[in-house]
Amino acid sequence: MSEKEITTRQNLHFDELWAYDPAPESPDYVKIEEKYDLFIDGRFQEPESGRYLRTVNPSNETVLAQVAEAGKKDVDKAVTAARKAYDGAWSKMAAKERGKYLFRIARLLQERAREFAIIESMDCGKPIRESRDIDIPQVIAHFFYHAGWADKLEYAFPGYRPRPLGVAGQIIPWNFPLLMAAWKIAPALAAGNTVVIKPAETTPLTALKLAELIRDAGLPPGVVNIVTGAGQTGIEIVNHPGIDKLAFTGSTEVGKLIQKAVAGTDKKYTLELGGKAANIVFDDAPVEQAVEGIVNGIFFNQGHVCCAGSRLLVQEGVADELVYKLKMRMESLIVGDPLDKNTDIGAINSKDQLDRILGFLAEGVEGDQKIYQSKCDLPEKGYWCRPTLVENVSQSHRIVQEEVFGPVLSIQTFRTPAEAVTLANNSPYGLSGGVWTDKGSKIFKIGKGIRAGVIWANTFNKFDPTSPFGGYKESGIGREGGIHGLLPYLELSQ
């Protein structure tokens, strides 16, 4: 399509003809306490620190609850409880019984799925369609999948005897609060470890609801301990000598600090860190499908996704048409109330994160970058960012090199497949990558060329508990999910 054809084409008027009536999911149904304590040794306990943090609904800036901030003593209590549970009930329990507890958690979650989805959307800002149809079903699937592994671990390592490591310290981010908790807790327990887990400070509520559910499920006290708090609480977990294994999901910056902090100890660790995925569209790709994939790649979960397809690499021949269609598609995206079932893009998780995203865009404006944002209305209160494209960028720009963690897509063009692979790999990250083409042989060649742990070919941002996830290079160490996600929670002996 020529530039002239594009500019003369009549644009669609989504705002007038395509308006949807609001379809909000009611939050009346859920019960959020005013104050949450720490879940240690099977019961909620007031923090020794005496401190509480507030967690805020990012779509309207109201305070949802006060949440305890675990200090050094609290973390110590949690680790002690986890150790006691490990030495006691948990390691003595038959593997199949351990598995049945996990099945029980999965079932209880299914029963209360909608409640969890609503709270997730309120605390995190993500659209209810995503928390209801993706996050919570994936959480359940994760527990169900790993439950089945508990009594089958020796089949995963023929000739070896797998044994649990002990107490796992786990620190998770705010972008998929309950899903990340499931990714951490389920394999750890299936492998026979006990857990001290810290949810992110801005999104602790679903993990605390999970604590209630774990209590109701009758898990032996101390098997799962949930300690809320901010960065300092995480540091106490990392440095606690009673921790045998650390599992962290978050930024590469913090991941590196953890790797440094555990130097000189025998702590094992896995790290799921940042990304800057290239989503490569070849000129033989089905353009409409590619547009959907690009939208899903970068605007899913407000772009708060470590594996987001944040760099669009498009072959020159199809670039004009693709970018035109992408802009049209962006105009139809609804940004607003996370609890509205029509919403495509919810609230940015926090003021801090919004400022960070806007900082990138301000820098682009000062430079020579061309910024395009859809023209949708935004609510008055809350933290919002319209879906954004940044054109006219080069490989050295910060927007191309650094993780924005927001609904911001940079666009570069390329001529040859080799050039696309070079651009894709020109990054310290290596978490994921996308390939769009109708030619099978090209998928395998480009997929092999991209140095990343997950390749989505003619699709993007798909997840499943059976499918290992994790990064190359500075995107992390180790895998989560699938048969490859088990070993980080086990040691093997002959």
Place this chain on the structure above:
Amino acid sequence: MSNRVNVLKTCKLYIGGKFSRSESEHYFQVLDKKQKPLANLCRASRKDLRNAIQAARKAQADWAGRTAYNRGQILYRMAEMLEGRRDQFITELERAAVSRRNAENEVDLAIDRLVHYAGWTDKYPALFSSVNPVASAHFNFSIPEPTGVVGVIAPDNGALIGLVSLIAPVIAGGNTCVVISSEKHGSIACTLAEIIHSSDVPGGVVNMLTGFRADLVPHLSAHMDVNAVLSAADDTDQKKIIQENAHLNVKRVHFYDGTDWLKEQSQSPYYIMDFQEIKTTWHPVGT
């Protein structure tokens, strides 16, 4: 008896498929087991190390891109070359470190270990791959791929078998490596480099440095183009340095301290997997 003066070998570094002296022209002397001078070895400098890392990086894509069959044949070729020079290695090991009987045992085991890993190259990917039954209309599979450039720090025990046991799984898996040989047994490493050089192993796949670990380990572990470090040197202080420096670019680090490489069990595909990354690919299933 002849009065012939025998010809001594000059030991050099092996970088990018070439034997060269250290750019620093520094050397150090190693002694044999009777504490007599055995050889003058190059004391590799930071610059030599960087050159070696560069050579390893340059060779990596081609080596990883070879077929598993080809890599297996090349490892087998190494075993053939080692077998052909079995007597030389026995003599050298006996002079440098161990009894004749132990030297024979060690060389035989080193040859067999190369054969063992030669046979793994086209099998471990099948064992550690998976087709994942995802709950959506996608075909999804996971395969191992090499981590990249690996820094290898050799143990002081098992002058030959230690080296072979570390290098073989790393390169069998498609990685390239920079090896810091044992300070005590660098001369054996120099001779092993000759085996590698004559075995169709492409230049840069194995780079062998002699020198002082204290000179090299901090820089090796801090280098931003090294993806992983493997140490069997059993040195607590250096272990901490490696672990700490690893954070600069999220290196994978593995320590095989205290392993008896002379044991038959000290070989397994898990040694290969320590330097593999799992890549998962998704594709829709439909029309």
